[in-house]
Amino acid sequence: MIDRFIRNFLNAQHIIHKIRHVQTVRLTFLHQCIKNECPPAAVLSFGARAASSSSSSDRSNQRPKLSNVYSNNGGSQLLDDYHNHRAANLQLADLGNHIVEFAQDPQGSSFIQQKLEHANPTETAQLVDELRGHVLTLALHKNGYGSRVIECLLEHCTEQQKRPVLEQLHGNVLSLVTDKYGSFVIRHVIEHGLPEDREPILRSLHENVLTLATDKYGVYVIEHLIKHGLPEDREPIVRSLQENITSLSVHKCGCRVIKRVIDHCTEHQKRHVLEQLHGNVLFLVTDKYGSFVIEHVIEHGLPEDRERIVRILQGDILKNAHNNSICNIINKCFIFGTTEQRNALIDQVCADNGSGSPPLLQMMKHPFGNKVVQNMLNVADSARRQKMMLAIKTAPIKNTANRSPESLTKQTLFKHSKGAAPNNDRIMAPPLDD
Numbered sequence: 001m002i003d004r005f006i007r008n009f010l011n012a013q014h015i016i017h018k019i020r021h022v023q024t025v026r027l028t029f030l031h032q033c034i035k036n037e038c039p040p041a042a043v044l045s046f047g048a049r050a051a052s053s054s055s056s057s058d059r060s061n062q063r064p065k066l067s068n069v070y071s072n073n074g075g076s077q078l079l080d081d082y083h084n085h086r087a088a089n090l091q092l093a094d095l096g097n098h099i100v101e102f103a104q105d106p107q108g109s110s111f112i113q114q115k116l117e118h119a120n121p122t123e124t125a126q127l128v129d130e131l132r133g134h135v136l137t138l139a140l141h142k143n144g145y146g147s148r149v150i151e152c153l154l155e156h157c158t159e160q161q162k163r164p165v166l167e168q169l170h171g172n173v174l175s176l177v178t179d180k181y182g183s184f185v186i187r188h189v190i191e192h193g194l195p196e197d198r199e200p201i202l203r204s205l206h207e208n209v210l211t212l213a214t215d216k217y218g219v220y221v222i223e224h225l226i227k228h229g230l231p232e233d234r235e236p237i238v239r240s241l242q243e244n245i246t247s248l249s250v251h252k253c254g255c256r257v258i259k260r261v262i263d264h265c266t267e268h269q270k271r272h273v274l275e276q277l278h279g280n281v282l283f284l285v286t287d288k289y290g291s292f293v294i295e296h297v298i299e300h301g302l303p304e305d306r307e308r309i310v311r312i313l314q315g316d317i318l319k320n321a322h323n324n325s326i327c328n329i330i331n332k333c334f335i336f337g338t339t340e341q342r343n344a345l346i347d348q349v350c351a352d353n354g355s356g357s358p359p360l361l362q363m364m365k366h367p368f369g370n371k372v373v374q375n376m377l378n379v380a381d382s383a384r385r386q387k388m389m390l391a392i393k394t395a396p397i398k399n400t401a402n403r404s405p406e407s408l409t410k411q412t413l414f415k416h417s418k419g420a421a422p423n424n425d426r427i428m429a430p431p432l433d434d
Helices: 002-034 040-062 077-083 096-103 106-116 121-130 135-139 145-156 159-170 173-177 182-192 195-206 209-213 218-228 231-249 254-264 267-278 290-300 303-313 316-320 324-336 339-350 359-364 367-379 382-393 405-417
Strands: none
Touching: 077 096, 077 106, 096 106, 096 121, 096 135, 096 145, 106 121, 106 145, 121 145, 121 159, 135 145, 135 159, 135 173, 145 159, 145 182, 159 173, 159 182, 159 195, 173 182, 173 195, 182 195, 182 218, 195 209, 195 218, 195 231, 209 218, 209 231, 218 231, 218 254, 231 254, 231 267, 231 290, 254 267, 254 290, 267 290, 267 303, 290 303, 290 324, 303 324, 303 339, 324 339, 324 367, 339 359, 339 367, 339 382, 359 367, 359 382, 367 382
16 A cells, blocks of 8 residues: 555656756747747647647557567568558568568468468468578477478478478488477378388487487477377387387387387387386386386287286285375276276285284275275175275274274275276376477
């Protein structure tokens, strides 16, 4: 309140000072006129200027600040005119040597993309010619506007017109692949380019698979190649990964590549990958990213792969069944496993693990495991459900701060009696950053 009063007071003092200054100037001017030092025309001119100064000042304050926002526009007067609506009926052919400034500008980039959708071959050829020497600059533009122009151009120009554009990309594949927006251009060529367009790019990618698989932008290009490439395109990738399956599986970016191999490679190509995963299940299930890979095998692998993982999980790993990652894996086994596999897991969590109480009770004490137990009760057959209920009711433990076994039992039985559908959602799994 006091601050506002002070600001208003200071503003008022400033206005009073300005008024006094204008009055002083006017009095001086009138004295000069009385002494015949100024002609009558000057008096009229001064009056008009004084009268309009206040209103023009108000108008300038109310005028949109568009020209200030785009005060530079890369030095392009045409772009400045376009921003300020002084370039009526502008066409692609009018851009000339202003094309780079337009492509790097949000409004200018949208303008080019819209015009390209309906451009004739002559207009497209002219645009390609104007972009000579600037393709790499635009593909790596920090805000992505330039890369969208390059993608749009490749989509709408003829195969012959693409040649000079692609030639500027082929010599800079690694710079583009590891760039946030340049990687989009490379992915576009991988998916839509002709074999001769893709060959130089694939060669660079295959020579740097391990580096790119752990790069935050390169990983998306490797994933894209696995997904949209031919089987012969994937073979060099799998060979490069074979000696690093475990380390990549526990890497934030690398685990994504392993999952794409499981999804899209042939059985022969991915068998060596799966064998390495099976040999390291106990290590991977306790890792944030490794557990995602094992879940993916359970969900998308062959039945025999799932069977091997379930057999491993039936061992000592269930002593840590309160762990978030392990609970998610157990949950996946219940969702995608067979009845025999589900029953085997229930028998294991209900059996004494040597600590005097079954793993089921440890799971109930934690929010992640608690949800798995409820899902178990929902999908188990009547015999296994009774076995779980008996283990819960006869457990020699005290109620926990989170929830007592009795309250869990009653709530789950109530939901089951009401016909509640099993809740198979993922249990608070930490997401991967894209």
